[in-house]
Every structure is written in structure tokens, then in C-alpha cells.
Amino acid sequence: MPRSHDAGAAPMRRKRSTPHAGWRALTLLLLVVAFGAGALRVWHRPPAANFLPSASDIATSAAKTDSPTSDALVSRFVSPIAGPHRHAASLVELKDGRIRAFWFSGSQEGAPDVEIRSAVFDPRRGEWSPEARVTDRFDTARGLWRYVKKLGNPVAERAADGSLRLYYVTVSLGGWAGSSITTRRSDDDGATWSAPQRLITSPFLNLSTLVKGTPFHYADDSIGLPVYHEFINKFGEILRLDRDGRLLDKQRLSVGHLALQPVVLVRDTEHAQVLMRHSDGGQNRVIGSSSDDGGRHWTRPSETSLRNPNSAVAGVVLADGTLLAVLNDIEGNRDALSLLASTDGGANWRTLRVLEDQTDRHGQELDVAAYRRRVAELARADGADASAAEAIAEAASTHMCPDARCGFEFSYPYLILTARGDVELVYTWNRSYIKHTSFPRHWLAQRLHETTDAATTKTGEAAHD
Amino acid sequence: MINPSDLCGLGGVALTIAGTLVLMLGRLPFSRRVLLGVGTLLFVLLLLPFGDLPLAAYPRGMVGDLSISTLLLVLYALARRGGLGAPIDPARRLLALFIPVLGALMLYPLALGAAYYDPYRWGFGEPAFLGSLLVLSLLAFAARLPLVAVAISLAVLAWAAGVYESRNLWDYLLDPLLALYAFAACLRAPFARRAKAY
Numbered sequence: 189m190p191r192s193h194d195a196g197a198a199p200m201r202r203k204r205s206t207p208h209a210g211w212r213a214l215t216l217l218l219l220v221v222a223f224g225a226g227a228l229r230v231w232h233r234p235p236a237a238n239f240l241p242s243a244s245d246i247a248t249s250a251a252k253t254d255s256p257t258s259d260a261l262v263s264r265f266v267s268p269i270a271g272p273h274r275h276a277a278s279l280v281e282l283k284d285g286r287i288r289a290f291w292f293s294g295s296q297e298g299a300p301d302v303e304i305r306s307a308v309f310d311p312r313r314g315e316w317s318p319e320a321r322v323t324d325r326f327d328t329a330r331g332l333w334r335y336v337k338k339l340g341n342p343v344a345e346r347a348a349d350g351s352l353r354l355y356y357v358t359v360s361l362g363g364w365a366g367s368s369i370t371t372r373r374s375d376d377d378g379a380t381w382s383a384p385q386r387l388i389t390s391p392f393l394n395l396s397t398l399v400k401g402t403p404f405h406y407a408d409d410s411i412g413l414p415v416y417h418e419f420i421n422k423f424g425e426i427l428r429l430d431r432d433g434r435l436l437d438k439q440r441l442s443v444g445h446l447a448l449q450p451v452v453l454v455r456d457t458e459h460a461q462v463l464m465r466h467s468d469g470g471q472n473r474v475i476g477s478s479s480d481d482g483g484r485h486w487t488r489p490s491e492t493s494l495r496n497p498n499s500a501v502a503g504v505v506l507a508d509g510t511l512l513a514v515l516n517d518i519e520g521n522r523d524a525l526s527l528l529a530s531t532d533g534g535a536n537w538r539t540l541r542v543l544e545d546q547t548d549r550h551g552q553e554l555d556v557a558a559y560r561r562r563v564a565e566l567a568r569a570d571g572a573d574a575s576a577a578e579a580i581a582e583a584a585s586t587h588m589c590p591d592a593r594c595g596f597e598f599s600y601p602y603l604i605l606t607a608r609g610d611v612e613l614v615y616t617w618n619r620s621y622i623k624h625t626s627f628p629r630h631w632l633a634q635r636l637h638e639t640t641d642a643a644t645t646k647t648g649e650a651a652h653d
Numbered sequence: 654m655i656n657p658s659d660l661c662g663l664g665g666v667a668l669t670i671a672g673t674l675v676l677m678l679g680r681l682p683f684s685r686r687v688l689l690g691v692g693t694l695l696f697v698l699l700l701l702p703f704g705d706l707p708l709a710a711y712p713r714g715m716v717g718d719l720s721i722s723t724l725l726l727v728l729y730a731l732a733r734r735g736g737l738g739a740p741i742d743p744a745r746r747l748l749a750l751f752i753p754v755l756g757a758l759m760l761y762p763l764a765l766g767a768a769y770y771d772p773y774r775w776g777f778g779e780p781a782f783l784g785s786l787l788v789l790s791l792l793a794f795a796a797r798l799p800l801v802a803v804a805i806s807l808a809v810l811a812w813a814a815g816v817y818e819s820r821n822l823w824d825y826l827l828d829p830l831l832a833l834y835a836f837a838a839c840l841r842a843p844f845a846r847r848a849k850a851y
Contacts (some may be wrong), residue, residue: 223808225813233778335714351757360714421766
């Protein structure tokens with residue numbers, strides 16, 4: 189009996205084990221196929237590449253023509269329309285040498301009605317085109333197939349294939365700490381844009397990556413996108429995107445609560461400086477970092493000699509390696525803005541031009557009437573007629589006089605070097621306008637020469653001219 | 654026109670919401686047919702336009718695309734509720750859930766800026782990371798944890814195929830909702846009076 193019982197049980201065990209073994213074989217097959225496909229993807233991952241300096245950057249046709257622009261320093265508002273809150277402007281040079289600006293605009297920062305707007309500057313005529321909408325949150329949500337609550341900072345860059353890439357902040361959940369980056373492509377220099385795509389940059393609900401700094405290029409045509417995080421910690425990073433805008437890698441520049449809004453100044457194929465906004469208020473300094481191996485490694489961040497009242501910094505590298513930066517070179521507030529230069533790789537800086545300065549009002553309370561008078565004076569000094577100056581004063585007081593106490597703000601600068609060698613700056617002017625200043629290359633050369641003669645090396649002291 | 658990665662993302666969110674509701678309703682005395690009908694109806698409703706967007710686009714805006722592991726876990730739980738699939742004994746289940754907990758404890762603090770080292774970078778195609786996952790899958794296979802081996806393999810396959818908009822393998826392996834569920838399950842396990850085969 190025992191024998192016959194065993195004889196009967198053995199076939200039953202075989203029957204039970206057959207489907208089980210089949211599933212195990214299928215699991216093994218899946219494992220082999222999956223990791224084979226994964227290995228192929230890893231194999232095709234592009235290796236790290238050196239920087240592509242901006243002097244040898246993707247050239248536009250304007251590089252070949254010397255347009256008859258003035259050598260004088262000229263400033264103007266990108267759009268004269270009064271009313272909306274405007275902030276976080278950026279620039280990109282078009283193929284024909286014109287300059288396209290982007291910014292966000294709405295009833296207030298973070299409001300649901302905020303749109304990404306754009307206008308084009310013609311350097312030959314010295315005029316900005318009328319502003320136009322690029323996208324709003326509804327348009328972006330439809331393209332992303334997900335809810336979008338608000339929009340923020342836009343920056344643009346020309347990819348190696350000639351297309352323009354726009355990167356802008358979108359928020360679906362919470363405040364700016366809930367940001368992620370959306371990108372679009374244009375093959376007609378910004379006249380029309382592709383459907384948006386979301387960049388996934390963080391494993392935790394894709395929180396929270398924002399753009400502000402000027403993108404740069406690597407030698408393999410990939411794009412470096414300086415970004416920063418604001419959820420729990422505040423720190424800077426660099427995203428590396430392939431020529432099709434797909435994320436390849438990311439690098440951390442700082443940790444904890446130290447710094448945000450990095451700007452990468454590429455000096456040559458191997459050397460670059462990073463300048464970052466100090467994320468604490470008070471009497472702080474711009475945070476710096478550097479790389480001497482094409483961006484493969486970055487030094488630990490440390491304070492530079494540049495003052496920084498927790499405000500954004502812009503920078504650009506001239507063809508001769510001179511670094512230019514625009515920042516609020518003061519201990520507190522954002523009511524002064526200066527252009528500075530360094531000819532020793534960022535060790536020492538000197539002021540080339542104080543662009544805005546309302547620091548004589550520090551410690552004084554400015555009521556609405558006095559503020560409007562002051563703003564109107566500034567507008568008239570910039571060439572506005574009486575009625576335009578009044579409209580500008582009205583618009584500025586709308587955004588800069590909460591609780592009937594007013595202040596000045598000149599912030600969020602953004603610099604680009606054009607193919608002609610001129611430097612173009614835009615910045616937020618009292619949250620009401622985007623102001624544009626052109627620094628012709630001859631003006632820059634002369635000013636650099638003058639300030640070298642009277643070398644006022646910055647060692648932490650003010651060097652306003 | 655919706656692109657495939659958005660379709661997969663919306664489908665995953667709809668499946669997870671509908672599946673979770675069915676699993677919760679399954680604790681009440683509803684027949685399998687009713688549960689199947691409710692689940693299918695909810696899944697379809699979540700993908701239908703509500704205003705400009707499908708309903709699933711609203712939770713997707715907040716949580717993003719859910720990992721392949723989460724989708725597999727939901728499908729497995731639904732299959733078990735439907736009487737399909739083999740049960741996992743409690744000790745192996747706990748071991749399986751401990752893996753995403755460990756992964757989350759390592760990944761999230763560092764990815765959120767606690768240190769210069771960021772393991773999220775591994776997910777962009779680091780060979781050592783893929784090799785480690787292969788070893789983990791083989792160990793899970795040998796330890797008779799086929800669900801873990803299948804979850805990792807499907808995640809790697811989906812990443813290689815670019816199913817989601819994310820280019821990072823971590824996003825296919827793990828998401829905060831899975832980590833939260835696994836963490837809660839691991840915490841609850843020692844207090845369970847009677848371990849029940851899943």
C-alpha cells in the first residue's frame with residue numbers, strides 16, 4: 189500500500205509543479221528580456237562632454253553681418269502697456285539677429301491668470317514689437333494632459349539643430365516649491381510652439397525644480413540647464429539635456445538651504461564659474477562654484493566677494509574671457525542694480541555701471557504720492573513724456589505699494605551675449621515692466637579700459653561709479 | 654492628439670484609483686461581478702474628458718505617473734481578490750515590502766538635497782545600478798519572491814521602451830505612494846494578530 193500510495197502521489201506532484209515551473213521559466217525569460225533591453229539603453233547613453241564656450245556657440249546669421257547699432261547705452265521698456273505684474277524675463281537671439289524676450293505676466297505673481305508673454309527687439313530699428321501670449325496654464329495643461337495651477341519663470345535657448353527651446357515653470361500642487369519644468373520647441377524662432385512636454389527631474393512627485401539661469405551648451409550639442417529646488421531644501425543643480433530635449437543627467441551644485449538660481453559662466457571648454465543667489469536674507473554674498481574638467485565635477489560652493497541680498501544674479505562671458513555680472517550689489521533690498529566685470533576668472537570684480545540706484549531712500553518710508561512722483565521723475569529721465577510718466581508711476585505704485593508703503597525693486601536680471609558681441613540685459617522694473625538695456629561691444633570695451641585704469645578692485649566695499 | 658507616454662500615465666493613474674476603490678469595496682459584501690462592473694466603469698470615467706482634461710489628469714497633475722511596481726501591485730491585489738494567482742506567505746510579503754521602504758529611505762532624502770550624493774542620478778543609465786537591480790531580481794527569484802523579480806523586470810523593460818515621460822529608471826521602480834503603502838504595511842505587520850496569507 190505505501191508503495192502504491194507513493195506511486196500515486198508522485199504524478200500528482202508533477203502535475204502541481206508543472207504550471208509553477210512554467211511561471212518560473214516565464215519570469216526568468218522576462219528577466220532576461222528586460223535586462224537585455226536595459227543594457228542596450230545603458231550602452232547607448234552618451235558619455236560626458238566638455239563645455240562649448242559661448243564665443244564658439246551655435247552661430248546665427250547675424251554673426252556675419254555688422255549691423256548699424258549705436259555705441260551708446262540705451263534702455264527702454266520691453267512693453268509699454270501699463271497694468272499687469274511682470275517678472276522673470278529672459279532673452280534669446282534669433283537667427284536674423286533680433287532678440288526675443290520672454291517673461292511671465294498676470295494680475296500678480298502666482299495668480300491663475302499668469303501667462304508666458306513674448307516680444308521681439310529689432311536692434312537695427314531699436315524697437316520692440318507688441319507683446320504676445322506664448323502660453324497660459326490652460327493651454328499648457330491641455331498639452332501636458334495634467335492639471336496645471338500656475339506658470340512661472342521662462343528661459344529659452346537655441347538648440348544645435350537650430351530650433352528654439354523654451355523652458356518654463358509649471359505648478360500643479362502648492363506654491364513655488366511644487367514647481368516642475370515644462371519645455372516646448374519652436375522651429376520658426378518663436379512664432380509657433382510645439383505641444384509642451386514635462387521634464388521629470390525629481391523622484392518625489394517631481395517636486396520641485398525651477399529654471400532661471402541662462403542655458404549653455406556642451407561640445408556634443410547637449411544643453412546644460414541651470415535649475416534649482418525649493419522643496420524642503422534650497423539648492424542648485426545642472427540638468428543635461430540631449431539635442432532632442434530629453435534629460436540625460438543632473439548634477440548637484442549645493443545642498444541644504446544655501447543657494448539657488450545658478451548661473452553658469454563658461455570660460456572655455458574645461459573651465460566654468462557658477463554664481464548663485466544666496467538663499468538667506470541679510471548681509472550675504474553671492475555663492476560661487478567652479479569646474480576645471482568640462483563640468484564633470486564642481487567645487488563645493490563658497491561665498492564670493494559679491495554682495496547679495498537674496499536676489500537673482502545674471503552673468504555672461506565675453507569672447508576674451510571677461511566675466512560680466514548684473515546683480516543687486518547692496519547689502520539689503522533690491523533697489524539698486526549694477527553691471528560688474530571680472531578679468532581674473534571671478535576672483536575680483538569692479539563696477540562698470542550702476543544701472544539703478546534708489547538706495548538714498550533706505551530707512552525712509554515712501555508714501556504713495558511721493559513714490560509716484562519719484563517714479564515719474566525716473567520715467568521722464570528715461571525719455572518718457574508727461575502722460576507716459578504718469579501711467580508708469582500709476583502702474584508701479586499698483587504693484588509696489590502694499591499697505592500704502594512703497595519700495596523700489598530692480599531684480600531678476602538676465603544677460604545674453606549676441607553673435608555681434610553686444611550684451612543684452614533685461615530685468616524686472618518695479619514688478620510692472622521689463623526693462624531692456626543694450627551694452628554695445630564698443631561701449632563695453634571702452635568701459636573695461638577706463639575701469640582698468642582706475643582699478644577699483646572689489647574687496648567687499650562699494651565701487652559705484 | 655495624445656502621445657503614448659501621456660496615455661500610459663493617465664491609464665496608470667486611472668487603474669490605480671479604480672483598482673484601489675474596488676479593493677476597498679471588496680471588504681463589503683459585493684459580488685465579484687458588481688466589483689468588476691464598478692471598477693471598469695470608474696476606470697472609463699476617469700479617462701473621459703471633464704472640461705478640458707480627463708478626470709485622471711487632475712490627480713496626475715499632483716502625483717505624476719505611478720511606478721510600474723505600483724501598477725503591478727494593484728493588478729496582483731485585484732487578481733487575488735478575483736481568486737487568481739498564488740498567495741504569498743506573510744514573511745515573504747513583509748520581505749517584499751521592505752525593499753521599496755529601503756529604496757525610499759535611501760533615495761528621497763538624498764534626492765531632496767540632504768547631501769551632495771544623489772542616487773537619483775543612477776537612474777539615468779548608470780551600469781552599476783542596472784547590474785544591482787539584476788542581482789536583486791535574481792535573489793528575489795531564488796528566494797521565491799517572483800512578484801519582486803517581475804516588478805523590477807517590468808520596470809526595467811518599461812524604462813528601456815520609454816513608456817513614461819520620465820527618463821529615469823527610479824520613476825519606473827518606485828513612487829512615494831508605493832513607499833508610503835509599503836512603509837505602513839511594514840509598520841503594521843508586527844502588530845497583526847493573525848498573519849493571513851495574501
